[in-house]
Amino acid sequence: MLMENKAENKAVFDAESAKEVVKELRDSFVTGKTKSHRWRVTQLKAMLKMLDENEPQIVAALRDDLSKPEFESSLYEIQMLKNSCRLALKEMNHWMMPEKAKTSLTTFPSSAEIVSEPLGVVLVISAWNYPFLLSLDPVVGAISAGNAIVLKPSEMAPASSSLIAKLVADYLDSSCIKVVEGAVPETSALLEQKWDKILYTGNGRVARIVMAAAAKHLTPVVLELGGKSPVIVDSNINLKVATRRIIAGKWGCNNGQACISPDYIITTKDYATKLVDSFKCELERFYGKDPLESKDLSRIVNSNHFDRLSKLMDEEKVSSKIVHGGQRNEKNLQIAPTIFLDVPVNSLIMKEEIFGPLLPIITVDKVEQSFDLIHSSGGKPLAAYLFTNNKKLKRKFVETVSAGGLVVNDTAVHLAIHSLPFGGVGESGMGSYHGKFSFDAFSHKKAVLYRGFAGDAFLRYPPYTPGKLTLLQALLSGSIVGIIRALLGWFWA
Template identity: 85%
Template sequence: MGSQPEGKAVFDSESAKEMVKELRASFVAGKTKSYEWRVSQLIAMLKMLEENEQPIVSALRDDLSKPELESSIYEIGMLRNSCRLALKEMKHWMKPEKAKTSLTTFPSSAEILSEPLGVVLVISAWNYPFLLSLDPIVGAIAAGNAIVLKPSEIAPASSSLLAKLVADYMDDSCIKVVEGAVPETSALLEQKWDKIFYTGNGRIARIVMAAAAKHLTPVVLELGGKSPVIVDSDIDLKVATRRIIAGKWACNNGQACISPDYIITTKDNSMKLVDSFKCELEQFYGKNPLDSKDLSCIVNSNHFDRLLKLLDEDKVSSKIVHGGERDETNLKIAPTILLDVPKNSLIMKEEIFGPLLPIIVVDKVEESFDVIKSCGGKPLAAYLFTNNKKLTGKFVAEVSAGGLVVNDTAVHLAEHNLPFGGVGDSGMGSYHGKFSFDAFSHKKAVLYRGLGGDASLRYPPYTRGKLRLLQALLSGSILRIIRALLGW
């Protein structure tokens, strides 16, 4: 796994140390801090995406059999939007924010400056290898940082292309890519960073966080979890199922952190929902979905075997009501619906991250909230389909998740005015739009005072009168201040 190709230099802890030293020298010299440098790198990234769309689409096809539409829109298109937004808004983001001051420091003025953190590490995931690698980097560049990207070795064609393109288009003295597997990642994690941004699973996130703790390095962890979908009755089932399909199978065949993981609906509604899924899935992927070119493959044999283990468990395999076909040669599993799976089955104990979709049935839709809580943790996303405003209010108030969507799935990912990130087991920190800029910035507080009008109030010798006046000033009450000044 960690072996080096013949003729390729070994990347070890010493190599990582030298790389960080070089990047820190560029940062200390102020190269990344200027507005002009930030603009030049974002324009370079845009040019890189525009001139290499077909090689990127080909790499994603090699790694994941990803359809061209998904590659072009969900990876390249969203990255272009991120770059354009940053170019449009970055000057405004960089401006100091005026802050109010209180009587305690009167007379004074204050502001909050966004300053770059320094040298940051981005460790990305394999399922959206371009989007999840470069989208955080847009924020890191906009904030003025030097950057190391470690793409996932599980998507080797994408990793190799990322390394080549970044070296060709971006400033190599400030932005670098390190390919490799566990040894290279371990070497990077031994170094001191000013922030680590990791996208992946909880197991590796704990390793990243433990390494960061040794240097008191802050982290952003973008993880996942079992994202539920509550489907109420008395709704347009055709629209609901199509939108669930779009967020599940049309998002990398379920291999997405915000992919619907399981559905909760009432017994009375369950078979209507299953029938609607059967109809819409056949329209989208045909009678033989394994032959469809619009369905991604499973990324590798390990993940393929993991999904079959979930599907072939004795108490689960009998619950398949649609799909279940598999093609081991091409690593494909058809869209699969399972009805009324046991809550103690393996498929309900871990994030599925694939084309399997269990349906849990309840007597009343309000019982869905207890089911979500019983699954443990706080998911990255939660979805509700309903026309009931009272149920919507209860959903928003009671379900804790990274993000909520009512009457759709996954679309909040594309809204740059909303923070994207997890809570609890699904991660910490957020990004997208200005939230990406903030994730890689330090908010520095600055207070300005003059040297005139110095009062003796804060200096010894301390008296009861000084104490009363200082207490009044800290309270912010004009009446108390007047009373203290009058000696009352």
């Protein structure tokens, strides 16, 4: 009976609830509270304090959700968030300053500037694989731009979601920043509302739902998705370093459950055996002879994803291609780092984003053929990687491969460079954030032109004449010679 009463008393978050949340935030926003530099600084400092004082709890939540190693939790989630906060605190005053813009003879005398203003009330829908980083990093940008915010963490990382909701309520301004927990019904209720921007991190299927909902209100979106991120491995490189860097970007990033994780490798037939041998050596060095016993590998997030990955591994034309790994523990949701050699390009594992610890190697006769293979996949990945010492190959890689971001001779590290935009293209997403790009993502760039009452040109006013038209055309073209000719023609007329 007590359990029934608890169930009855549990608040239901529906469209009406979402409407109330948005109204409360919009009421706070219109007061101008979030626009002040002081409020933005206060919130970012509070977030830094929140991360400093609760690191053990954050690490524990990530361990509960993903068995994520403390090293990865502290470095790739907490420290990167702190870096985002510190950068915003250091640069925000500069970001907020109006940017001077050039004017022309058309409006002489005049001055112009571009003013960054907050968009209003924004929605951030986060992913489960990096539940703290991917939830709060966009929030740093939204705060620094002066917005009111609703954050919807992923229900697939319940311990992290619950902790985020508690910490945000305890440390940040609850009149302007709110967390809504839940699953599909709660997300659907939020998407029914009118937002001034939505940032969604996740998969393409849900992204289409988000975009369709946003279209009803003409709400702009940032979509951070994924795709099959390729790694091209040339010969005549430092193979040991290359292998280690691929391992770090693949299994060292949440055991492959990362949007920028290497999805497959392309190398030459002649080099493939050396590459596989190097992987075997380094993987054993990092994770031991039985990687399922390693404390440095995350587990698969849930049974659905475990089954999905198992299906990719067990496909008849793929299962025989395993050259390393393949161990599984369904009870503990563990899959060891697994390498496949020469899987068919029409296999399931090559048709969808893997998002897990499986790494196929495709071979070609010449490394230059890798570009055609990437193009034939039909998608534009979130990231693409190349290992080579060949300058010509580097140039061709940058010129021909379309992806959210490119890295030469490493993997995943571009995520840590705040001066670079992070975002996708095509199927891998739209829009970008990180550093000032986060500030810009949640700002409207307002054009402002200042004029006095001097220099009022009679040319723009009726009655219209051929002479006025000729002179105005010359002024608009910016051609000094044209202006002189027009004036001389007017004078001689």
